[in-house]
Amino acid sequence: MNIPEYTPALVVAIPLLGAFLTPLVGRVNDKLRNIFVILILAINAMLVALLSYDVLVNGIQTYIFGAKDLSYPIVRILFEVDAMSVFMAIIGSIVLLVAVIYSWAFMKENTGLDKYYTLILLLTAGMLGMMLTGDMFNFFVFLEITSISSCALIAFRTDSAESIEAAFKYIVVSAIGALFVLFAIALLYGQYDALNIAALSNAIQYTFLDKIALVLLIAALGMKSGIAPMHMWLPDSYGKAPATISLVLVSATLASLYGALRVIFTLYGNVLSTISNSGIPLNVSIGWLIIALAVVSIIIGVIMALIQSDFKRLIAYGAVAEIGYMFLAIGTGIAALGTQYGETALTGGIFHIMNDAMDVGLLFLVAGAIYYSTKESSLNKMGGFARNMKYTTILFIIGFLAVSGIPPMNGFASKLLIYESTFMLNPILAIIAILGSILLLAIFVKVFYSAFMGPEIPRFKNVKEVPKSMLFAMGIIACIIIFFGLFPELVITNIVEPAKNALMGYSGYVSQIVGGGI
């Protein structure tokens, strides 16, 4: 059996199989189940690495379900993996592996862990399927799988009332977003009789119904990824989930952002430069709308974060601001399509996706470590932890320097690209972006002072350091942050530039399927 040929399907099928086997393994022994889950996710990570090497060297890979080759008209579901999909899949698999290693010690006192690990493996399958698929209805199905699994995981601690409320708000917002995505897919299907992204992109003309479908898709996928003013479910659900689930949820919302990118650049790639009937090209109007929403979300994110007193809720508002940065870069890339600084903006935005997942993830894990040691999650009651928890303090310093874009961490490399390219479009955008970074630094200095600095409070005199497996998991992310910060050009030329070229060169994606490529 030729393994590289089957990897796109194995990457989704192995976690699905593992999810169904986990309750059976859990009946035998608890430690065996933990090792089984880590083994499945490690195999999955190796398959993703193999797939990414294959794609970066050989071009776009496809896998057709149920047939050997493709005969026209296209009726089969297929996975089409190009460099952008592989970029997101690398982020997803690293994040999930770190989350499961961290949960070994973090979730040890909870009961019902069979269901926890089963849901995490289902979430893996859904998320990776969303990133690799080449078919619009398949994208909708995996979107719903991801949102149902993550809602159940947010409500995992059923004894706390706020977790259930956060999970209810999450599932209502998720269901509405996914149903409007399905409505837009039905509109496109009714016109062109195709569900495949490449076939739709080939056949699309910019009629009135296509405009409605584009608006619905961008608004619904934007709500799922959390730009303002539709961001209010994000602090609720990130703040009240267990810390490992907050880490995995960051990656799941970034998968919805990937969906929005796929729709704008590949599905509507052919018509992005048509002139609408008010004289403005399509890419300029979409680009400036996205930039407006992104600026609002940066400002709301940092200003609301300043008055929070709950640790994870504050980091979640910081995550809203970071999503604003990504959308700012993507909007500039759309509005300035074809210019040099537009391409730099898109590179910065794509690089910032990976950096944000790592940085905000590390901050959530540190918040989880403090909750594990002291059962305290309100910043007003903490103080003086740096005496007893030295390693956690160092990891928190690395995390917050990276989030606010201080050299030499990886946050600075991607934010530098965003500042310089948005300056070329309009200087005010760069000023707002830099002010946002400074306010983010102010927010996390507040957290650092009130949680780690200060005199030794007698209530926390016997706080111990967290177990070594949690430190190991946080250390993996910290090493990635420092490595990406010291060698940014290595990452940009090898992983980010192919992703940007794959996104802007939609004709390669289309001709793989339609132009008789198979």
Add this chain to the structure above:
Amino acid sequence: MIFNIPYIAVVALILIGLYAIIFKRNLIKIVIGVTLIESGVNLFLITLGYRTGSVAPIYTSKPQGANIMALPVPQALTLTSIVIGVAVLALMLSLVIFIYRHYGTLDVKKVRRLKE
């Protein structure tokens, strides 16, 4: 004109569902609103497959004198969507049961400990 009635029904269902979610204060009514929107989208998917004068697309039991069949692909998509809708509905209702046990009320304006 008579062939446009399903599309008008779809728009009416979606608008009534959105009205129920935004303006009603009972949690069960919000869940019913989500189900209404889902029914509207499923109706839209099925209506797309109809051709004038067609019969049900079962290959082996074609009645005499029938020339065209309706498209079978939207019917498969609708089945998948109905199943997903059932799963989401079950999850939402079980969360409502937990919320009632914790808060004692089903009023959306009182189930609001997570604000600002």
Add this chain to the structure above:
Amino acid sequence: MFTIETGSGFWNPIIWVAAMVIAFLVTYILRSFGNKSYKKNTEQTKVFLSGNPEYQKEKMHVKADNLYWGFTESLKGFYSLLKKVHTGNTGDYILWFVIILAIFFIVEVI
């Protein structure tokens, strides 16, 4: 391999780290010219708070909500508006979605 070339500049983290190491060395050498000793168990090692009495440790630590009091007070109007917008109602989340959908619709389709 080590520098990013943006369209209008460059960034090389190795040069930055080398500059920081040199700055740290210069500072350390200058600091080592000072007086290293202090007298133990005298007034030099006690906490000095401008003559004020020192309370319990838990009361001395500034609470997290009060840290940026000046900023929060001066932007009070803006904050009260923002707090009113973030209601926490489930219906309001979907109301914002419909408003953004309407704005996109008007700009794009018409």
